[in-house]
Amino acid sequence: MDAQSPETNPSPWMPFESRRRARDEKREAVLRTAVRLFLEQGYHRVTLNDVAERLNITKPALYNYFRSKDEILFECWALGQEIVDEFIAAIDKGGGNALAKLRKLIQAYAEQMTTDSGASLVRFDARDLTAENQKIVRAAKKRIDRTFRKYLADGVADGSIKPCDPKLTAFAIAGSLNWIGHWYQRDGAWSAEAVASRFAAQLTEGLAKAPASKRGPATPKKSRPAKGGRK
Amino acid sequence: MDAQSPETNPSPWMPFESRRRARDEKREAVLRTAVRLFLEQGYHRVTLNDVAERLNITKPALYNYFRSKDEILFECWALGQEIVDEFIAAIDKGGGNALAKLRKLIQAYAEQMTTDSGASLVRFDARDLTAENQKIVRAAKKRIDRTFRKYLADGVADGSIKPCDPKLTAFAIAGSLNWIGHWYQRDGAWSAEAVASRFAAQLTEGLAKAPASKRGPATPKKSRPAKGGRK
DNA sequence: CCCGTATATTACCCATGGGTAAGAAAAAGT
DNA sequence: ACTTTTTCTTACCCATGGGTAATATACGGG
Structure with missing residues (x-):
């Protein structure tokens, strides 16, 4: 999953910099920011101004990408x-x-x-x-x-x-x-x-009919070297 | 909007009738109605007017019982x-x-x-x-x-x-x-x-250690283990 | 360099809805 | 009765925030 640094803005709109990314990337950036904010604060407590602000743009700019x-x-x-x-x-x-x-x-x-x-x-x-x-x-x-x-x-x-x-x-x-x-x-x-x-x-x-021996034995953590995530 | 749910009109405020119930009953009636509406429509979509209307009163009347x-x-x-x-x-x-x-x-x-x-x-x-x-x-x-x-x-x-x-x-x-x-x-x-x-x-x-028979727990020992694990 | 298009901004509209003020209408007290 | 207190209504305030209009700025092609 994309590394989204904590608290920073992966915004394609850098204050005074190249603002020439592709439209779809911007759309996606809006969505990523919106998801994050909606989860953090709840949909009704997040205003479009909040979303826009975090992207270094203003609210009406969002309406270039979404209708509502x-x-x-x-x-x-x-x-x-x-x-x-x-x-x-x-x-x-x-x-x-x-x-x-x-x-x-x-x-x-x-x-x-x-x-x-x-x-x-x-x-x-x-x-x-x-x-x-x-x-x-x-x-x-x-x-x-x-x-x-x-x-x-x-x-x-x-x-x-x-x-x-x-x-x-x-x-x-x-x-x-x-x-x-x-x-x-x-x-x-x-x-x-x-x-x-x-x-x-x-x-x-609890559902398996026979003792589940397919992969993980009944004892959870011994045979599975599932330490850090692979992938 | 729609007529009062036929079975559920527990409102102590009948349109032109005895309005003399105890304060606490009315408070509870407000809460019952509010819970129902909040669950049905979601907190943010329910207005205090909605709540009041279903109780046959007006919004400011609610403020006799709640501050917000x-x-x-x-x-x-x-x-x-x-x-x-x-x-x-x-x-x-x-x-x-x-x-x-x-x-x-x-x-x-x-x-x-x-x-x-x-x-x-x-x-x-x-x-x-x-x-x-x-x-x-x-x-x-x-x-x-x-x-x-x-x-x-x-x-x-x-x-x-x-x-x-x-x-x-x-x-x-x-x-x-x-x-x-x-x-x-x-x-x-x-x-x-x-x-x-x-x-x-x-x-x-899936958790029980011994095969759980219908009722009788496998081992109804007198176990009354230490309770104060932490507090 | 100019023009068309895409994109962004500033300034605004306005419906919504929580909350309040002032006073009427019941209850309750005397 | 008449006064006091509680409860409820009518009428309003106003902050909020989604959405829009008009306009400015950048960009890409000729």
Whole structure:
């Protein structure tokens, strides 16, 4: 993930300097700044002046890139959702039985929750969007939910997961994962990958039918040299 | 806008009728209405006029009972927190080993999440409150978190729970439970108690050291472990 | 160097909604 | 009754902040 130095502005608008970056880069810079501010202070407490100020521009300049505040919010959300859709597609195409796919999904989703764009998926309020965009958000949430339920149901069917109610279990897992977006902070004791792998292990070990010996033994931290993040 | 919800018109201010209820009842009625509206539409989209209108009064009348909008929000939150504090105290005083207490806590907390006052604990944004009230909220959240972690740590210590990281596991459990406040709706297929007991079972069965038979905990020893881990 | 286009700024509009002032209308006290 | 206190209403204030208009500045091509 892009190194965004603390507190500094990665703004393409340097006060008195080359202001000639490509339009898309500026658009993205707006979104990165907006996401950060929305998460820090909450959408309703952040004004467009705040966003603009942090970018060394003025509010009306934002309207060259976006039509409204809620469109900015939506695009922020979309950035995060895009990533989720991508890894869902990748996992779905990949191999493994249902339980293995579920583990991958949990791992990827948990990691996503530790990022700004991931946290925005659960910490933004869809009701701040237009009716049309709310529909899009609802559809996306439904896609995620369906994926979790499908893996659970498939796992029960193929015997890799012990009988459970897919709907309720999906809610339980999603809740655990979404919550990461509320408490995780980069400067904490746990790396994103560490949190994700612990969650993947812990959330599935109660579900696996046979003693989960695929990769991580029941004892968590011995065999996995998962110290610093690879990648 | 729409007509009053047919079943729910607990307003002591009937249009042209007895307006003589006790002050505290009216205060509570304001809070019940406010909680409902805040949950339905979100704090920032609800105006005090909206709240007043649903109570058949006008906005300034609210200021006889509250000093500000954010005080109303805080009192709404406090109603829900009070209940949590009560059952935490009850469970803590009650019997059972750490695992049993954890189950009780999960059950009670899950049920609370299916109520308006419970959902408000996780769906309200503390940043809408004054700095002092934010401190109170943070302290309360910390109390809950400490309770979960304590039961987990005690359980690991007394052998009723298999080794795990109490902090991370507490987050996982709390996340599942808090999420209930986001998806549960009373008119769904599941009763609050049913959801709660399923969660209590499912979230702990992966933790229990011995295969948990339906009711009888594996080892109902007299274990009353040291309680003062830290304070 | 000039002109068209993209981009940014200054200055403004105005709906919204929290909050208040002043006084009417009930309750309660005497 | 009539006075006092509490409760509620009408009418208003005004800071906030999303959004716009008019205009200025930079940029790229001829």
